[in-house]
Amino acid sequence: MPIAVIAAMPEELAGLRSVAERLEPVAAHPFAVVRGRIEGVDVLLAECGIGKVNAAALTQALLGSGAQRVIMTGVAGGVDPRLAVGDIVVSVDAVQHDVDVRALGYEAGRVPGEALLAWPADPLLHAFALAAATEVAAEAGVRALSGRVASGDQFVADPERVAALFAEFGAACAEMEGAAVAQVCARWGAPFVIVRSVSDTADHAAEVDFRAFTVLAADRSVAVVRGTLRRVHASVGADGA
Numbered sequence: 588m589p590i591a592v593i594a595a596m597p598e599e600l601a602g603l604r605s606v607a608e609r610l611e612p613v614a615a616h617p618f619a620v621v622r623g624r625i626e627g628v629d630v631l632l633a634e635c636g637i638g639k640v641n642a643a644a645l646t647q648a649l650l651g652s653g654a655q656r657v658i659m660t661g662v663a664g665g666v667d668p669r670l671a672v673g674d675i676v677v678s679v680d681a682v683q684h685d686v687d688v689r690a691l692g693y694e695a696g697r698v699p700g701e702a703l704l705a706w707p708a709d710p711l712l713h714a715f716a717l718a719a720a721t722e723v724a725a726e727a728g729v730r731a732l733s734g735r736v737a738s739g740d741q742f743v744a745d746p747e748r749v750a751a752l753f754a755e756f757g758a759a760c761a762e763m764e765g766a767a768v769a770q771v772c773a774r775w776g777a778p779f780v781i782v783r784s785v786s787d788t789a790d791h792a793a794e795v796d797f798r799a800f801t802v803l804a805a806d807r808s809v810a811v812v813r814g815t816l817r818r819v820h821a822s823v824g825a826d827g828a
């Protein structure tokens with residue numbers, strides 16, 4: 588059964604489409620999903636659009652179409668002060684930083700009814716992705732970090748918000764989709780991991796940096812996803828089973 592590889596924006600998926608073999612469309616209305624092979628692994632590739640609702644909707648559609656595991660990839664704003672543009676984050680877990688039901692006694696980020704504040708990535712996918720990220724980072728002379736991904740329907744461009752995301756959630760990076768993918772995967776019991784490269788550090792320069800560095804960062808994430816799939820193939824074969 589295939590592994591789904593999801594990105595929010597076309598530039599985040601372009602590099603994977605270009606290396607995929609035997610591409611064919613798959614019916615997953617309203618999303619444009621293609622099936623193919625990357626690094627010998629059967630994959631479903633699809634772009635969800637920006638934000639948590641889009642990410643959740645696509646994840647649901649892909650898991651309903653038979654995807655067995657999910658890799659979410661693309662760019663992010665760096666939150667951990669050690670991170671610079673071009674660095675790589677592999678998710679340990681993912682939290683929705685914009686969920687706020689504190690008025691009813693819940694901790695910041697907690698979705699009422701959910702057992703966990705943050706949904707943990709699959710240990711094996713995490714190990715493969717981190718090994719791939721470490722290799723790519725060494726070649727590029729950048730840093731690879733394993734850490735928490737904080738997702739929200741906000742483009743963060745404020746140093747005070749960055750400091751709060753680091754202090755309150757221990758976030759490594761901020762983006763707009765990963766925790767929604769994680770929440771849907773948790774419902775299905777489907778393994779997931781998030782791979783993000785830093786396009787900006789979510790501060791006053793974030794808008795300019797995001798526009799300047801998204802393609803570079805997205806390509807770096809693509810290299811990490813390929814390395815992850817290579818390791819999946821080496822350990823479990825073409826269908827990732």
Ligand code: ADE
Pocket residue numbers: 662663664665741742743744761762763786787788789790793797
């Ligand atoms: N994706 C890339 N940079 C981001 C930022 N600063 N905030 C949210 N999502 C992002």
